[in-house]
Amino acid sequence: xxxxKMHLLVCGGTGCRASESENLFHNLRxxxxxxxxxxxxxxxxxxxxxxxxxxxxxxxxPDNTFYTMVKPEDAGEIIEEHIIKGRKVQRLLYVNxxxxxxxxxxxxxxxxxKQLRIALRNCGFIDPENIDEYIARDxxxxxxxxxxxxxxxxxxxxxxxxxxxxxxxxxxxxxxxWEITRASKADQKYVVCNADEGDPGAFMDRSILEGDPHxxxxxxxxxxxxxxxxxxxxxxxxxxxxxxxxxxxAIKQAREYGLLGKDILGTGFDFDIELRYxxxxxxxxxxxxxxxxxxxxxxxxTVKPPFPSVSGYNGKPTNVNNVETFANVPVIINRGAEWFAxxxxxxxxxxxxxxxxxxxxxxxxIEVPMxxxxxxxxYEIGGGIKEGKKFKAVQTGGPSGGCLTEKHLDTPIDxxxxxxxxxxxxxxxxxxxxxxxxMVSIAKFYLDFTVEESCGKCAPCRIGNKRLNEILEKIxxxxxxxxxxxxxxxxSNVVKDTSLCGLGQTSPNPVLSTLDNFYDEYLAHVNERKCxxxxxxxxxxxxxxxxxxxxxxxxxxxxxxxxxxxxxxxxHIIDQATCIKCGACMEKCKFNAVFIK
Amino acid sequence: MTxxxxxxxxxxxxxxVEAKMNLRERSxxxxxxxxxxxxxxxxxxxxxxxxxxxxMVNELDKRQIPAVVSQTxxxxxxxAEPTIEVTVPGKEPIVFGYVNEKKADQIIxxxxxxxxxxxxxxxxxxxxxxxx
Numbered sequence: 001x002x003x004x005k006m007h008l009l010v011c012g013g014t015g016c017r018a019s020e021s022e023n024l025f026h027n028l029r030x031x032x033x034x035x036x037x038x039x040x041x042x043x044x045x046x047x048x049x050x051x052x053x054x055x056x057x058x059x060x061x062p063d064n065t066f067y068t069m070v071k072p073e074d075a076g077e078i079i080e081e082h083i084i085k086g087r088k089v090q091r092l093l094y095v096n097x098x099x100x101x102x103x104x105x106x107x108x109x110x111x112x113x114k115q116l117r118i119a120l121r122n123c124g125f126i127d128p129e130n131i132d133e134y135i136a137r138d139x140x141x142x143x144x145x146x147x148x149x150x151x152x153x154x155x156x157x158x159x160x161x162x163x164x165x166x167x168x169x170x171x172x173x174x175x176x177x178w179e180i181t182r183a184s185k186a187d188q189k190y191v192v193c194n195a196d197e198g199d200p201g202a203f204m205d206r207s208i209l210e211g212d213p214h215x216x217x218x219x220x221x222x223x224x225x226x227x228x229x230x231x232x233x234x235x236x237x238x239x240x241x242x243x244x245x246x247x248x249x250a251i252k253q254a255r256e257y258g259l260l261g262k263d264i265l266g267t268g269f270d271f272d273i274e275l276r277y278x279x280x281x282x283x284x285x286x287x288x289x290x291x292x293x294x295x296x297x298x299x300x301x302t303v304k305p306p307f308p309s310v311s312g313y314n315g316k317p318t319n320v321n322n323v324e325t326f327a328n329v330p331v332i333i334n335r336g337a338e339w340f341a342x343x344x345x346x347x348x349x350x351x352x353x354x355x356x357x358x359x360x361x362x363x364x365x366i367e368v369p370m371x372x373x374x375x376x377x378x379y380e381i382g383g384g385i386k387e388g389k390k391f392k393a394v395q396t397g398g399p400s401g402g403c404l405t406e407k408h409l410d411t412p413i414d415x416x417x418x419x420x421x422x423x424x425x426x427x428x429x430x431x432x433x434x435x436x437x438x439m440v441s442i443a444k445f446y447l448d449f450t451v452e453e454s455c456g457k458c459a460p461c462r463i464g465n466k467r468l469n470e471i472l473e474k475i476x477x478x479x480x481x482x483x484x485x486x487x488x489x490x491x492s493n494v495v496k497d498t499s500l501c502g503l504g505q506t507s508p509n510p511v512l513s514t515l516d517n518f519y520d521e522y523l524a525h526v527n528e529r530k531c532x533x534x535x536x537x538x539x540x541x542x543x544x545x546x547x548x549x550x551x552x553x554x555x556x557x558x559x560x561x562x563x564x565x566x567x568x569x570x571x572h573i574i575d576q577a578t579c580i581k582c583g584a585c586m587e588k589c590k591f592n593a594v595f596i597k
Numbered sequence: 598m599t600x601x602x603x604x605x606x607x608x609x610x611x612x613x614v615e616a617k618m619n620l621r622e623r624s625x626x627x628x629x630x631x632x633x634x635x636x637x638x639x640x641x642x643x644x645x646x647x648x649x650x651x652x653m654v655n656e657l658d659k660r661q662i663p664a665v666v667s668q669t670x671x672x673x674x675x676x677a678e679p680t681i682e683v684t685v686p687g688k689e690p691i692v693f694g695y696v697n698e699k700k701a702d703q704i705i706x707x708x709x710x711x712x713x714x715x716x717x718x719x720x721x722x723x724x725x726x727x728x729x
Contacts, residue, residue, distance in 0.1 A: 047720065124673065125634075133614065139611075141611070206639065242642065365673040
C-alpha cells in the first residue's frame with residue numbers, strides 16, 4: 001500500500017457544504033487521479049474547522065497551508081501550483097483582518113487562538129486516574145512552591161493580583177475571599193469545593209473532575225494553607241458517579257504519595273479531603289444551603305451575614321469555591337499573577353469554560369479568554385446554528401440568567417458586560433436558540449425548573465414563582481391578556497427584590513429578559529392568539545389545503561385520534577375539536593397539503 | 598507507593614514521568630510508539646468509548662503494533678463522541694470523531710499502519726497554556 005506524501009483536507013461541515021465543498025472535494029479527487037498522483041496525495045473530507053465564515057476550507061498537510069473560500073473551480077489551480085510546483089496559491093490564503101497580511105499556515109492564525117485552555121489544560125490530555133501524569137505536567141509543583149517558598153499572605157497577595165474571580169457565577173474575587181477567611185480566628189476552618197453544578201445544560205465542573213481531578217485537590221490544599229484549614233470537603237452531587245469515582249481514586253493516590261495527609265512534603269502542613277454527596281438540588285449550589293446540606297440538615301439557605309467565611313460548616317469559618325475556580329489556582333501560582341492578568345478584560349481576568357448546548361453545530365466544552373464576543377463563540381467555535389437556521393438568542397447563566405440576542409452578538413463577554421446586558425455569567429451554560437424556539441415557552445421552561453427546585457422556605461420564591469408559572473401557562477394557551485403581561489413584570493420584580501437567596505432573587509430573570517427582548521412575541525400570544533414560532537400547541541391549528549390534497553388517505557390512516565375525515569380521492573378535512581395537534585398528518589403527507597395556521 | 602517527603606522527591610517523579618509524557622507532547626521522540634488517547638468522560642462513555650478503548654487495546658496488541666492506549670477526560674468535542682486522539686511518532690496528533698469499531702479498525706489499518714488519513718477528522722481548535 002502506498003504511503004501518502006501529502007494530504008488535502010476538505011471541510012465537510014454544514015457551512016462549507018452549503019458553499020459547495022462537496023463539489024470541490026470531487027474536483028480535487030478527480031484532478032489528483034488525472035495527474036496520476038492518487039498514490040502520493042490523499043484527498044479527504046473532515047469535520048468542521050470551525051471557520052465557517054470563510055468556508056469552504058482546504059488544509060494542506062504537512063505544511064499546514066490553510067486555504068479559505070475555495071471554490072470548486074479552484075481545484076485545478078491548487079493541484080497545478082501547490083501540489084505539483086510547490087507554490088502556494090496566494091489569492092486563497094487567509095488574510096489577517098487586522099494587519100491585512102496573508103497567513104501562510106494555520107499555526108499562525110489568530111482564530112485558533114480563540115480557545116485557550118487553562119482550567120481544562122489537562123482535560124483530554126492526561127490520564128485522570130494516574131497521578132504521575134499530573135505530576136509530569138507540573139502537578140503539585142504549585143503546592144510545593146507555596147509550602148516551601150511562600151507565606152500564606154504572599155500566596156493570597158498573588159491570587160488577588162491575578163484578578164481571579166469566582167467561576168461559579170457570582171464573580172467574587174477569590175484572593176479577597178481567602179483573605180477574609182484567613183482573618184477569621186478559629187480552632188478549625190474548612191475548605192469547601194462546590195461541585196454542585198445545577199444549571200440545566202452546564203457540565204464544565206463535571207468534566208474537570210472527570211478529566212483532571214488532581215488540579216482541584218492541589219488547589220484545595222493551597223487554599224487550606226492560606227486560610228489555615230486542615231480539612232477540605234468536596235460537595236458533589238450523587239448523580240455524577242464517574243466524577244466521584246475519579247475523585248476518589250485521585251484522593252487515594254495523593255494520600256499514598258503523602259500529598260494529602262500529615263506533614264505534607266515535610267513542611268509540617270496537614271491537609272486532607274473528604275467527599276460529601278448531595279442529592280442534586282439546585283438550591284444547594286447556594287453556599288449557605290450547601291453547608292446546611294453537608295451538616296445533614298435540609299438544604300435551605302440562611303440570611304447572610306454571617307458569611308460562611310465567618311461562620312460556615314459546623315459554625316466554623318469556611319471558604320467555599322467552585323471547581324473551575326480551584327482548577328485555575330495551580331497554574332496561576334506556577335506562571336505568576338502577571339501572566340494570568342494579561343489574559344482577559346480589565347475587570348475579568350483569565351478564561352471561562354462554557355458548555356455549548358442547544359441548536360448549535362459543535363455542541364461541546366470550550367474555554368475562551370474573557371472578552372471574546374458571542375459572535376466568535378457561536379459562529380466560529382460553535383460552527384454556527386444547526387441546519388443553517390437563524391440565530392435568535394442565547395441563554396447564559398441558566399435559570400438565573402437571561403437571554404442575549406442579536407444585538408448583543410458583538411458584546412465582549414465578561415462578568416460586568418453580561419450583567420449590563422440583563423443576563424449573567426452563571427456557571428457557564430450557554431444554550432443557543434434558533435428561530436423555531438418560542439421565547440414565552442423558554443421562559444416557562446426555566447420557571448418550571450425553579451418552581452420545582454425552590455426549597456419553599458421563603459414566600460416570594462415559593463408562591464411568587466408558582467404564580468409566574470401559571471401566568472406563563474395561561475399565555476402559552478392563548479388565554480392571556482395585557483393585564484397578565486403587566487402582572488408578570490410586576491410580580492417578577494417583587495420576587496426578585498424580596499426573596500431570601502440567590503435562587504429566588506434571580507429566578508424571574510428569564511421572564512424579565514424575554515419580556516425586554518421579545519415583547520412582540522408576548523403580544524402575539526396575547527392579542528393575536530398566535531405563537532410566531534409555532535411551538536405553543538394550544539395556539540396551533542392544522543389545516544388541509546384542498547388544492548394540494550389528492551385524497552391518498554395517508555393522513556387519515558395515521559391520525560391517532562381519527563380526527564381526519566374524507567373519501568378516497570376526495571379532499572380530506574381535519575376536525576379541529578378532535579385534533580390533538582400531534583403533527584403526524586403533516587409528517588405523512590407527501591403533497592404538502594397539511595399546513596399550520 | 599513511596600511517600601513524597603520533599604519538593605525534591607516531587608521533582609524526581611516529575612523528571613522520571615516526563616520522559617514518558619514528552620512522547621505524548623512531542624511526537625518526534627525516537628521511540629516508535631503510537632499514542633492513542635480515548636476521551637472517557639461521561640459523554641464519551643455514554644457513546645461507547647469504553648468498547649472502543651478495549652477494541653484499540655486488543656487489536657493493536659493482536660496486530661503487533663507497539664502502542665500506548667490511555668484514557669483521558671473530555672476533549673470538548675461532545676458532538677462527535679466517541680473521540681480518540683492518535684499520535685504517530687513524528688507527526689502531529691490527530692483527533693478522530695464518531696469512532697465505532699469499524700472506524701477504529703480503519704484508523705489502525707490505514708492511518709497507524711500507512712499514514713493514510715481516514716474520514717472523520719476533527720480539527721483541533723484551541724491553544725494550550727504551553728504556547729501562551
